[in-house]
Amino acid sequence: MSADAETDRHNAKMAKKKAARDKIMATKTEEKGLVIVHTGKGKGKSSSAFGMIFRCIAHGMPCAVVQFIKGGMGTGERDLIAAHFGELCQFHTMGEGFTWETQDKSRDIEMAQAAWAKAKELIADERNRMVLLDEINIAIRYDYVDAREVVDWLAANKPPMTHVVLTGRNAAEEVIELADLVTEMELVKHPFRSGVKAQAGVEF
Numbered sequence: 001m002s003a004d005a006e007t008d009r010h011n012a013k014m015a016k017k018k019a020a021r022d023k024i025m026a027t028k029t030e031e032k033g034l035v036i037v038h039t040g041k042g043k044g045k046s047s048s049a050f051g052m053i054f055r056c057i058a059h060g061m062p063c064a065v066v067q068f069i070k071g072g073m074g075t076g077e078r079d080l081i082a083a084h085f086g087e088l089c090q091f092h093t094m095g096e097g098f099t100w101e102t103q104d105k106s107r108d109i110e111m112a113q114a115a116w117a118k119a120k121e122l123i124a125d126e127r128n129r130m131v132l133l134d135e136i137n138i139a140i141r142y143d144y145v146d147a148r149e150v151v152d153w154l155a156a157n158k159p160p161m162t163h164v165v166l167t168g169r170n171a172a173e174e175v176i177e178l179a180d181l182v183t184e185m186e187l188v189k190h191p192f193r194s195g196v197k198a199q200a201g202v203e204f
Contacts, residue, residue: 094111140172
């Protein structure tokens, strides 16, 4: 086959694909606030969620972050938002670290409940187009926050155009069932297993 014939064949194939894609896209007319879940053992759950937060900021959309587990250690995203985008994105670090670090279950529950109360306040405020509940799935897994309460509250109270993102391993089945979009990060390979510690710009 000549180069010209190959080009013509490719162009015809792409035109056919575009027509089919345009037909599908023409049926996608609804716009709504989504419940989005990032879960799984692989890295990238919070990283991906913060990518969406920064997209909201870039579009001038008010948004908010509530961190349920992460505590005192500084992170690049929190420092950047606080320094430059505080007027658009509220940032609340409500946790004090993982259970094996705090070693105080009653305090962990108290902080998680306070984070959930703040989350409800932010989600109910229709000015916020997106609210990220970072590591809430872990708080639910440890029974610091009740999965059914979270699901029932979101179903009854989330404003129609507000996106809510829930991150963390082992998302509860109730949460997955409620969600519009669920992504499971699969662990294939991780440098931690080879003795490499968490590094700035990659993990935080």
